[in-house]
Amino acid sequence: MIKIAPSILSANFAKLGDEVKEVEEAGADLIHIDVMDGHFVPNITMGPIVVEALRPVTKLPLDVHLMIENPDQYIEAFAKAGADWISVHVEACPHLHRTIQLIRSFGVKPGVVLNPHTPIEMIQHVLGEVDFVLLMTVNPGFGGQKFIDSVVPKIEALSKMIKENGYNVEIEIDGGITEETIIPCAKAGATIFVAGSAIYNKEDRKSALQAIKTSGEAAIQQ
Numbered sequence: 706m707i708k709i710a711p712s713i714l715s716a717n718f719a720k721l722g723d724e725v726k727e728v729e730e731a732g733a734d735l736i737h738i739d740v741m742d743g744h745f746v747p748n749i750t751m752g753p754i755v756v757e758a759l760r761p762v763t764k765l766p767l768d769v770h771l772m773i774e775n776p777d778q779y780i781e782a783f784a785k786a787g788a789d790w791i792s793v794h795v796e797a798c799p800h801l802h803r804t805i806q807l808i809r810s811f812g813v814k815p816g817v818v819l820n821p822h823t824p825i826e827m828i829q830h831v832l833g834e835v836d837f838v839l840l841m842t843v844n845p846g847f848g849g850q851k852f853i854d855s856v857v858p859k860i861e862a863l864s865k866m867i868k869e870n871g872y873n874v875e876i877e878i879d880g881g882i883t884e885e886t887i888i889p890c891a892k893a894g895a896t897i898f899v900a901g902s903a904i905y906n907k908e909d910r911k912s913a914l915q916a917i918k919t920s921g922e923a924a925i926q927q
């Protein structure tokens with residue numbers, strides 16, 4: 706039920722392949738790749754070349770989060786590089802429906818991302834077109850930030866909207882996820898959790914990943 710997507714933003718880039726293999730062996734469900742352009746967010750990270758390099762390293766789905774302006778221009782390159790999931794920010798897409806169709810046209814699962822302040826009503830009319838919605842629980846741009854707990858009611862409201870409409874859409878949460886913060890998010894209906902620093906900054910990544918997952922699973926069984 707609970708899926709963990711380690712964010713390689715907090716990994717050691719000098720040995721990225723090994724860092725990905727390590728979390729796969731530790732029980733990760735997806736590999737989360739944060740793409741930043743220095744315009745939409747105040748940081749620059751990686752492009753399709755990194756996705757292409759990691760593709761043969763892991764069997765796990767590559768979950769590519771585009772924090773970039775004009776994502777339409779790069780979706781084909783990321784799809785051809787081996788992305789399995791691609792998410793785009795509502796705030797960066799004036800023609801969101803078209804962008805979602807473009808992602809799907811390459812056989813990739815489309816997702817939409819909302820910044821902490823963006824209301825869920827912004828995606829109400831494309832919710833039936835996506836495979837997942839990623840709710841940011843930090844302001845995008847950097848790893849290691851503090852979880853914004855005022856997003857939790859938004860998770861609950863989105864979960865209700867999905868259920869009421871009978872959609873098959875998963876909720877992914879990104880930012881400040883730990884053994885503690887996963888609890889209210891899982892209870893509110895999220896099933897996929899990105900975790901960067903809470904896994905990669907730990908000596909024992911396997912224990913860290915498993916502890917987060919176990920905590921989320923326990924939360925939904927209560």
Ligand SMILES: O=C(CO)[C@@H](O)[C@H](O)COP(=O)(O)O
Nearest residue numbers: 712845846848849881901902
């Ligand atoms: O998209 C982002 C940041 O913009 C995230 O994916 C971070 O990489 C998550 O890192 P932690 O908050 O888990 O350290």
